[in-house]
Amino acid sequence: xxxxxxxxxxVTAYFWFLKLLTTAxxxxxxxxxxxxxxxxxxxAFGGIFFLIxxxxxxxxxxxxxxxxxxxxxxxxxxxxxxADALHIQFHVxxxxxxxxxxxxxxxxxxxxxxxxxxxxxxxxxxxxxxxxYWAAILSTFALGTAAGDLTATTFKxxxxxxxxxxxxxxxxxxxxxWRLRLNAVAAFWTAYGLxxxxxxxxxxxxxxxxxxxxxxWGDGPVATCLTVVIVLVVLxxxxxxxxxxxx
Numbered sequence: 001x002x003x004x005x006x007x008x009x010x011v012t013a014y015f016w017f018l019k020l021l022t023t024a025x026x027x028x029x030x031x032x033x034x035x036x037x038x039x040x041x042x043x044a045f046g047g048i049f050f051l052i053x054x055x056x057x058x059x060x061x062x063x064x065x066x067x068x069x070x071x072x073x074x075x076x077x078x079x080x081x082x083a084d085a086l087h088i089q090f091h092v093x094x095x096x097x098x099x100x101x102x103x104x105x106x107x108x109x110x111x112x113x114x115x116x117x118x119x120x121x122x123x124x125x126x127x128x129x130x131x132x133y134w135a136a137i138l139s140t141f142a143l144g145t146a147a148g149d150l151t152a153t154t155f156k157x158x159x160x161x162x163x164x165x166x167x168x169x170x171x172x173x174x175x176x177x178w179r180l181r182l183n184a185v186a187a188f189w190t191a192y193g194l195x196x197x198x199x200x201x202x203x204x205x206x207x208x209x210x211x212x213x214x215x216x217w218g219d220g221p222v223a224t225c226l227t228v229v230i231v232l233v234v235l236x237x238x239x240x241x242x243x244x245x246x247x
Contacts, residue, residue, distance in 0.1 A: 005125035007063050008133065009243035011188065016195070018069060018233055023199025025226035026076020026141070028207050030084065032219035033077075039089060043081045050078040054134060058127070063245065065238040071134070073230065079141030080200070087149070094150035101143035105193070108135045119185050122245065136189070144196020152201060158213045163201035170194045 009015055033042040053074035057067045083101065086092040092100075112132035113119055124133050152162040170191050177187040207222040208214030237243050 005062065006122065006245045007057070007060070007068070007130050008121050008124045008245075009063060009065070009068060009237075010245045011121070012243055014233065014237060014243050018230065019072070019192070019195050020199045021226055021230050021233070022069070022072050022076045023141070023144070023196045024203035025073065025223055025230060026080045027145070027200040027203040028219045028223035028226065029077050030080035031204075031207070032223055034081065034084065034088075035219065039085065043078075043085055046074075046078040046081045050074040057134075058130065065234055065241075065243065069230065069234045069237075072137070075134070075138050075141050079138050080145045083142040083145035083149075087146075094146055094154045097146040098143065098150050101139060101146055105136065105139035105143055108132065108139050109189070112136065119189065121188065140189075140193040141196050144193055145200055148197030148200045148204075151197070152204065159201045159205035159208065160213065163198055163205060166194050166197040166201065170198065 030042075030046070033045070053067075053071040057071040060067050083097060086097045086100075087094055109119060112129075112135075116123070116126075116129050116132065121133070124130055148162055148166070151157045151165060152159045157165065173182070173187055173191045173194065176182040177184070203222060203226075204214065206215045206217050207219045209216045
């Protein structure tokens with residue numbers, strides 16, 4: 001495949017760093033918005049933001065750092081809102097939402113593989129593959145949010161311990177990839193999904209009150225600080241093009 005048309009970045013340390021930052025930022029931003037304005041209005045704004053960001057991403061014929069990561073941020077915020085809304089507004093247990101989003105993600109991967117015959121991110125160079133890609137991304141964010149809340153609250157591990165749990169699972173995946181030759185595509189998507197509850201759990205740990213085991217830094221300050229770091233790193237990648245595939 002010619003890398004010129006690939007619409008996603010190379011998987012480097014920058015990629016994983018930004019992925020963790022966006023997961024944490026999406027969690028903090030979502031919590032800040034739904035607790036300060038009407039939750040339904042917040043979700044509506046999140047959905048509009050998501051559609052605008054995705055439209056900008058699809059409007060480009062090649063990978064552009066700021067467009068791509070704007071879309072990831074939008075997914076992080078909107079995906080979190082969707083997962084939280086089912087539990088908070090409709091009282092669906094976390095174990096049910098986790099199972100539901102796992103089924104949705106499995107359905108996306110099944111349809112993607114049957115249609116395109118590959119789940120590789122090195123082949124995201126057609127509109128249909130890009131649609132499947134972002135559907136998978138949105139599903140992983142929703143699933144990761146529900147799974148992180150499941151372990152932290154329903155299983156009573158707390159936010160910090162939940163973060164450590166999922167970080168440990170990522171380490172297991174990395175070890176399986178490097179030592180046991182785990183399929184690269186399977187390793188990527190497994191690790192990608194696990195980064196969501198890692199970032200979300202540590203974001204909740206830093207911004208939530210002492211009453212629930214957090215550091216009480218506040219949703220707003222945490223979201224703002226993470227946003228600033230994300231913007232700086234994305235600007236660096238935009239100008240240096242260090243994460244462009246095949247550069």
